[in-house]
Amino acid sequence: TPASAGNDPFVIQVQxxxxxxxxxxxxxxxxxxxxxxxxxxxxxxATTGTSYSTVIAASGGIPPYTFSLAAGSNLPQGFSFSxxxxxxGMPTVAGSYPFTVQxxxxxxxxxxxxxxxxxxxxxxxxxxxxxxxxxxxxxxxTIGITTGASCPWTITNVPSWVTLSSASSGxxxxxxxxxxxxxxxxxxxxxxxxxxxxxxIQQQAASIVGMNFx
Numbered sequence: 001t002p003a004s005a006g007n008d009p010f011v012i013q014v015q016x017x018x019x020x021x022x023x024x025x026x027x028x029x030x031x032x033x034x035x036x037x038x039x040x041x042x043x044x045x046a047t048t049g050t051s052y053s054t055v056i057a058a059s060g061g062i063p064p065y066t067f068s069l070a071a072g073s074n075l076p077q078g079f080s081f082s083x084x085x086x087x088x089g090m091p092t093v094a095g096s097y098p099f100t101v102q103x104x105x106x107x108x109x110x111x112x113x114x115x116x117x118x119x120x121x122x123x124x125x126x127x128x129x130x131x132x133x134x135x136x137x138x139x140x141x142t143i144g145i146t147t148g149a150s151c152p153w154t155i156t157n158v159p160s161w162v163t164l165s166s167a168s169s170g171x172x173x174x175x176x177x178x179x180x181x182x183x184x185x186x187x188x189x190x191x192x193x194x195x196x197x198x199x200x201i202q203q204q205a206a207s208i209v210g211m212n213f214x
């Protein structure tokens with residue numbers, strides 16, 4: 001068993017029963033341990049109450065690979081990590097869980113990589129107000145969106161007579177702005193969707209006189 005990598009020259013000599021001899025020089029190349037890499041370098045977040053599964057793969061060594069967790073690794077309760085590199089489970093408590101993956105290839109070369117599994121609570125959303133009524137002359141309005149910092153939202157089903165003046169998507173808390181132009185026709189009413197919730201926009205007809213709208 002070689003103790004270290006390198007090039008080791010040696011000569012083999014041979015002699016037969018008649019005293020004839022010969023020799024040949026050789027060079028034995030001893031390769032160092034493989035540089036095993038793990039991928040991906042970061043893993044997706046998990047959500048409490050939702051099944052989770054992701055795969056960590058190895059490269060750079062001699063397959064097959066065997067995976068394990070290093071001492072001190074901290075997985076959420078109910079999670080497991082298989083010898084083939086599959087991390088799976090259903091988390092119940094939000095938080096950050098650090099762990100280190102070890103891998104060994106068929107030639108006993110090893111590699112390690114440290115990960116953090118972030119577990120987040122499910123996204124919940126609220127909007128305020130739930131709608132707005134405009135006079136025939138139009139105006140501007142806002143929709144306040146309240147949600148978690150990493151939770152995505154979109155605004156969809158915007159009617160043609162309403163113009164968004166801010167982004168139609170984003171993450172975390174936001175205030176979306178919109179404009180309503182002059183209405184020269186009949187009453188208008190439409191429901192757009194903001195963060196999965198209904199927001200009603202109404203506008204007075206041009207022919208209605210003397211009505212006040214909040």
